[in-house]
Amino acid sequence: MMDLLELVQNKAEAAELYEAYTEALGVTFHGGEVEKVGSEAVLGRALRVIAGGRLGFASTAGGSPKALAEAALAAAQHGDPAPFRFPPLRDESKVDAFDPAVPKIPPETLLEWGEEAVRAIQEEFPELVVNVFIARAVTEVVIRNTAGGERREKRTGLSFTVGVERVREGDIWLIYESQAVRRLADLERQTLVERVLQKLRWGAEVVAPPAGKPPVLFLPSAVPVLLLPLTHGFSGLSVFLGTSPLKGRLGEQVFSEKFSLMDDGLIPFGPRSRSFDDEGLPVGRLPLVEEGVVRNFFYDLRAAALSGVEPTGNGLKGGPFGDGGFRAPPAPSPRHLVVQPGAGTLAELLREMREGLIVSDVIGLGQGNVQSGAFSNNVSVGFVVRDGRVVGRVKNTMIFGNAYEVLKDGLIRVGGEPEWVGGSLYTPPLLVQGVSVVGR
Numbered sequence: 001m002m003d004l005l006e007l008v009q010n011k012a013e014a015a016e017l018y019e020a021y022t023e024a025l026g027v028t029f030h031g032g033e034v035e036k037v038g039s040e041a042v043l044g045r046a047l048r049v050i051a052g053g054r055l056g057f058a059s060t061a062g063g064s065p066k067a068l069a070e071a072a073l074a075a076a077q078h079g080d081p082a083p084f085r086f087p088p089l090r091d092e093s094k095v096d097a098f099d100p101a102v103p104k105i106p107p108e109t110l111l112e113w114g115e116e117a118v119r120a121i122q123e124e125f126p127e128l129v130v131n132v133f134i135a136r137a138v139t140e141v142v143i144r145n146t147a148g149g150e151r152r153e154k155r156t157g158l159s160f161t162v163g164v165e166r167v168r169e170g171d172i173w174l175i176y177e178s179q180a181v182r183r184l185a186d187l188e189r190q191t192l193v194e195r196v197l198q199k200l201r202w203g204a205e206v207v208a209p210p211a212g213k214p215p216v217l218f219l220p221s222a223v224p225v226l227l228l229p230l231t232h233g234f235s236g237l238s239v240f241l242g243t244s245p246l247k248g249r250l251g252e253q254v255f256s257e258k259f260s261l262m263d264d265g266l267i268p269f270g271p272r273s274r275s276f277d278d279e280g281l282p283v284g285r286l287p288l289v290e291e292g293v294v295r296n297f298f299y300d301l302r303a304a305a306l307s308g309v310e311p312t313g314n315g316l317k318g319g320p321f322g323d324g325g326f327r328a329p330p331a332p333s334p335r336h337l338v339v340q341p342g343a344g345t346l347a348e349l350l351r352e353m354r355e356g357l358i359v360s361d362v363i364g365l366g367q368g369n370v371q372s373g374a375f376s377n378n379v380s381v382g383f384v385v386r387d388g389r390v391v392g393r394v395k396n397t398m399i400f401g402n403a404y405e406v407l408k409d410g411l412i413r414v415g416g417e418p419e420w421v422g423g424s425l426y427t428p429p430l431l432v433q434g435v436s437v438v439g440r
Helices: 004-008 065-076 107-124 189-202 224-233 236-241 301-307 346-353 403-409
Strands: 014-030 033-051 054-060 129-145 150-168 171-181 216-218 261-264 285-290 337-339 356-363 374-386 389-393 397-402 411-414 419-421 425-427 430-432 436-439
Touching: 004 014, 004 033, 004 065, 014 107, 033 065, 033 107, 054 065, 107 129, 107 150, 107 189, 150 189, 171 189, 171 374, 171 419, 189 374, 189 389, 216 346, 224 337, 224 374, 224 403, 224 425, 236 301, 346 411, 346 430, 356 397, 397 403, 403 411
Parallel strands: 216 356, 337 425
Antiparallel strands: 014 033, 014 129, 033 054, 129 150, 150 171, 216 430, 261 285, 261 337, 356 374, 374 389, 374 397, 397 436, 411 430, 419 425
């Protein structure tokens, strides 16, 4: 097969090839029964070129090298200006991202795990529809560019998702819990199932939501409502373009002194752990907020060049909380967002709030104005607290507010029990005020 970089070297000033070969095995349970056991192998390629001073991007899974090269060169004709060049790639820092135990997990074990989860839930709630999806994968990533050198790494992944459906006339209630890890020892199957059971017990009754601006406890699964605007605000590209409300505020007290946030790319076996970002640059650790003070922004190659600063190894595919795979071009994104824990168990937080709303999940993350920090979401899973106890779940309830205002003036307590959420967030619950709650 003709080398892709050689194929475009006479038509482009520079080029970068990203390859990801993934072998995956997954099992699916629907309605408590095995629906599917399947494996797949995918080789994905993504090519970025700088041609005529502009950036072009194209990707393929199985297409010819010539077609990929032509697509990337064609995209460059209408692409953004490229004020940077791809740097020489060196085999630098290493972060643990591969667990040899993961690819050895047989399908029988995945099926057994699924059956255990279904059984644990249906023993207590036999009328519910239980869906489970479990998958293991190994991905080898290779990055090369025309400046020379290569970065290569194998990474494992293991995911476990449990979904429960309760369907009654006029009332459809869905609960999902999931965990993504790189290391088998980090998978907490029983803890995940217990979270599902806890929410089912809490939600036995439907009650009216509190009105006005009661205390709101964001469980870790709902903290992205408050942090998604911050992933825009701390993006070096957003700062350069002037769309970030944090522009010009380095060193300022923008948030509550109770709030500290780290972008940590060096967590061994973290869900998004890797030795290099999706542009081949080494990852690191970047304090974003220290006791409320803004300390840094994160940059990929393009945003750094536009801003006249050094890149921070934050050129990632797939956005702030996920993995977009090979088909997405890299953009400034956090590696692992870590909210520094405070103190207090969940039970202690409930006693402190006394009366209020627990938000577990919302519909339409990102609704509102992400640039300004405004959010407006329907609560898909939420619970009412009275006298420090959960008394039932809510229906037809909305929350809205501004993440920057809430995290500055409305942060009551940062909890002491952090959890991994999605692919990149490690956070405890946050007890806040200043969020409007509306029932209908």
